[in-house]
Amino acid sequence: MNKTVTLxxxxxxxxxSFMDPSHKVDGYPGIKLKARTGDITGIVWLSSVLGSPKFESEVEFTKKVVARFSCPNCSAELTSTQTCDMCGALMARFKLSxxxxxxxxxxxxCKNVWLEL
Ligand SMILES: [Zn+2]
Ligand SMILES: [Zn+2]
Structure with a gap:
């Protein structure tokens, strides 16, 4: 069995904290964020399992769409100026606990994840 690394x-x-124990994705607390694409805004829960592309959302997002994430608590934009080296989309920045x-x-x-430790 592989060891599961969660963020x-x-x-x-x-x-x-973005962790939402009341909404599990992949069996672990989901990462709760506000997401916006075009004029659609909704809550998404990303999988906290490192490398898992799984996510759930309260609204339907088109596949492969680039979302802008913001904090559900303070509404600050989490999108950084850095772009993904795999697909060219913008990346969002988070703090690890x-x-x-x-x-x-x-x-x-896409789920390209860069750790800055
Ligand atoms: Zn915040
Ligand atoms: Zn990407």
């Missing part, structure tokens, strides 16, 4: 993420601005930082690709289904 515990929080907002780089207000420090609020143990102090490091992580960048996640904003394109649904």
């Amino acid at each position: 515990q993420l929080k907002c780089i601005y207000c420090g609020e 143990d102090g490091g930082k992580v960048r996640v690709c904003c394109r649904s289904g």
Whole structure:
């Protein structure tokens, strides 16, 4: 059995945890974020399992669409100026609960993750 690595993420601005134990994805607490694409805004739950492209959302997002993520608590934009080296979309920036930082690709289904430890 493979060891599952999960990410515990929080907002780089207000420090609020994004982990939502009441909404599990892949069997672990989901990463709850506000997502916007075009004029659609909704809550998404990303999988906290490292490398898993799985996510759930309350609204239907087109596959491969690039979303802009913001904090559900303070509404700050989490999108960074860095682009994904796999698909060219913008990446969002998060803080890990143990102090490091992580960048996640904003394109649904890409799930390119960079750890900045
Ligand atoms: Zn925040
Ligand atoms: Zn990407």
